[in-house]
Amino acid sequence: xxxxxxxxxxxxxxxxxxxxxxxxxxxxxxxxxxxxxxxxxxxxxxxxxxxxxxxxxxxxxxxxxxxxxxxxxxxxxxxxxxxxxxxxxxxxxxxxxxxxxxxxxxxxxxxxxxxxxxxxxxxxxxxxxxxxxxxxxxxxxxxxxxxxxxxxxxxxxxxxxxxxxxxxxxxxxxxxxxxxxxxxxxxxxxxxxxxxxxxxxxxxxxxxxxxxxxxxxxxxxxxxxxxxxxxxxxxxxxxxxxxxxxxxxxxxxxxxxxxxxxxxxxxxxxxxxxxxxxxxxxxxxxxxxxxxxxxxxxxxxxxxxxxxxxxxxxxxxxxxxxxxxxxxxxxxxxxxxxxxxxxxxxxxxxxxxxxxxxxxxxxxxxxxxx
Numbered sequence: 001x002x003x004x005x006x007x008x009x010x011x012x013x014x015x016x017x018x019x020x021x022x023x024x025x026x027x028x029x030x031x032x033x034x035x036x037x038x039x040x041x042x043x044x045x046x047x048x049x050x051x052x053x054x055x056x057x058x059x060x061x062x063x064x065x066x067x068x069x070x071x072x073x074x075x076x077x078x079x080x081x082x083x084x085x086x087x088x089x090x091x092x093x094x095x096x097x098x099x100x101x102x103x104x105x106x107x108x109x110x111x112x113x114x115x116x117x118x119x120x121x122x123x124x125x126x127x128x129x130x131x132x133x134x135x136x137x138x139x140x141x142x143x144x145x146x147x148x149x150x151x152x153x154x155x156x157x158x159x160x161x162x163x164x165x166x167x168x169x170x171x172x173x174x175x176x177x178x179x180x181x182x183x184x185x186x187x188x189x190x191x192x193x194x195x196x197x198x199x200x201x202x203x204x205x206x207x208x209x210x211x212x213x214x215x216x217x218x219x220x221x222x223x224x225x226x227x228x229x230x231x232x233x234x235x236x237x238x239x240x241x242x243x244x245x246x247x248x249x250x251x252x253x254x255x256x257x258x259x260x261x262x263x264x265x266x267x268x269x270x271x272x273x274x275x276x277x278x279x280x281x282x283x284x285x286x287x288x289x290x291x292x293x294x295x296x297x298x299x300x301x302x303x304x305x306x307x308x309x310x311x312x313x314x315x316x317x318x319x320x321x322x323x324x325x326x327x328x329x330x331x332x333x334x335x336x337x338x339x340x341x342x343x344x345x346x347x348x349x350x351x352x353x354x355x356x357x358x359x360x361x362x363x364x365x366x367x368x369x370x
Contacts, residue, residue, distance in 0.1 A: 052080075053181055081155070099154075123151065124150060125149070125189075144160050157192065165198075165199045190269045200280050218297055248274065251273040326353055
């Protein structure tokens with residue numbers, strides 16, 4: 001490529017390949033609890049929004065600094081503080097000091113390639129999930145790490161960028177309908193987690209549409225592009241498997257948790273999230289089997305097509321073999337060749353050659369070879 005270095009070309013090729021494993025970007029030999037953001041800067045500025053509510057009051061506002069979050073730690077009711085953008089590590093440290101967050105928790109929040117997990121820190125729960133999106137026109141699933149700090153009166157949520165799947169939750173809080181305004185932080189955490197898990201079904205549905213498209217191509221006219229698409233789908237399913245299986249563990253741990261922060265009444269709803277994650281795993285495994293079957297079908301189709309070509313070439317070679325033999329014999333430069341003196345020698349040569357060819361064609365047709 002003119003004007004492009006080999007390193008840049010290699011970087012473009014790597015970026016074009018669907019992600020299976022995240023590249024580890026954390027610097028080595030840093031002390032535990034070092035708060036250093038290692039992901040891409042997906043948000044230009046840190047956006048902080050607050051939903052403060054109970055069954056009789058509601059307040060929604062956007063804050064302009066981390067310091068404005070501090071009063072919501074001890075206010076009655078439920079305070080949901082959502083932070084979009086993780087590159088302001090100094091602000092996160094101040095937030096962590098005020099809310100009593102362990103430095104290792106802050107480290108996991110800014111290290112955005114965490115495996116979904118739950119940690120019980122007695123006065124708060126730390127939950128990590130991955131929010132997935134399958135943008136139109138792209139072949140790679142977009143993942144955004146979501147971290148939750150669930151306290152008795154507050155819930156902190158951290159995102160890499162603005163934009164999520166929680167707009168229906170916000171509308172339910174604004175409207176005061178349902179249980180959200182009457183329940184605590186544990187039920188709010190359930191609602192947010194449930195929205196993330198339910199969105200996995202939408203991602204899997206889009207992958208299912210891709211699988212149907214590839215299946216139609218396999219039935220009609222498979223090509224090397226079809227095989228590349230199959231490989232991309234297979235890689236995406238491996239990536240999904242790395243996220244969905246731990247998500248089931250998260251739902252199971254929360255359902256069985258003996259923490260005072262999770263009420264027994266909320267455990268029933270968390271069991272529903274666990275059931276959804278099991279359904280996701282079953283659908284994902286079915287898709288994996290379908291993709292593996294399509295890969296085998298593609299290879300079998302290509303093999304059958306090659307066998308058909310070789311069969312036709314073999315038939316033509318067999319038909320022309322006697323003619324080639326006769327032409328080779330009578331092409332020899334011997335002086336005494338009896339047939340050379342025959343008046344009908346040349347027509348007889350063609351008659352024999354065509355007769356042999358027609359005979360072989362009739363035999364092959366009777367055998368059903370073509």
